[in-house]
Amino acid sequence: MMDYPSKLIEEAVTEISRLPGIGRKTAFRLALHLLKQDPEFTHRLAGSLLNLRDNIKRCSTCHMLSDTEECTCMHFRKDPTTVCVVEDTPDVMAIQNTAQYNGYFHVLGGVISPLEGIGPGELNIETLISRIASPESQVKEVILALSATMEGDTTSFYIARKLKAYNVKITTLARGVPVGGELEYTDEITLGRSIVKRMTYETGE
């Protein structure tokens, strides 16, 4: 434990080092960096953090992090017949970055996890059902894009069963050997499933 020459430094180091992946040494280096910049630098940084935390909203339809509660999906997504169900906002961004999907999203806010006390009621599942059940719904396909973990699989199963009552196709992400992945280093469960779920080879002709 270092002796800081100032309580102000010590307090800032303590607060900065509460952030994940930042130890006290890095926190001290960051504090010294702030002191070397003009005060405006720190004011802009602190202001942006407060502004983010105090003013962030979630879209009332898809529950994505947003600057507004009104859904902006319709402005930049084109296919209202498909809804992709994900755990949280970073997953939306990851899928958007592939440029392979232009349908809508629905953010669950997590997955069912009895160990962490998260049941279906804690997730945005009811609003997903309402979206599908709405008379104005144009949704024809729901893609379950959750983590390939036990919790993700449980959640997918739960949602799929709930959606059976509606006339929508339910799909999930393809599982298999990752693109660029070498067989030798692919884990055996993935490899085993990839053989069982083998696909027709497409020559593109």
Next chain:
Amino acid sequence: MMDYPSKLIEEAVTEISRLPGIGRKTAFRLALHLLKQDPEFTHRLAGSLLNLRDNIKRCSTCHMLSDTEECTCMHFRKDPTTVCVVEDTPDVMAIQNTAQYNGYFHVLGGVISPLEGIGPGELNIETLISRIASPESQVKEVILALSATMEGDTTSFYIARKLKAYNVKITTLARGVPVGGELEYTDEITLGRSIVKRMTYETGE
């Protein structure tokens, strides 16, 4: 460049990633972390940064970062006959942590560096001279503890010459093979100097 679902997130990511060693990916991860904690977490963090930047002082005597301009050195340092001259506050802390020194400090605020436009006038050298020259001074030894770089050496030389007029012993940190350092991996300049400046072997008897 990722598309963020919110301007607030994008702005926070931009500000956080201005910090040294933090890229946009890490900044985004930190922003999401803030959003998962209750608002109080972000308020405490931002508050401590603003409080640090707006209220930090430098001791008027030794120029160390401090909560007050009055020198607090006398409260926790015991030997007023020795002054250790360092570049900046982290050096004070590093030397304090060795528990091998209980004299006073003097922070220069950098080293002479013509390339960066830092001359002797930009550093706290005049105040060092005044401390030594003061009729109340009890200083008998000035330790020059600057970096072993060309700039550090230049600065040490400049200060040593300035201090010649006063009745103080001028010393510098021992240079040599680091403790625990293997000869094979010690750079040749350090090794060469270590042979030239070889010391009498002490058996402790």
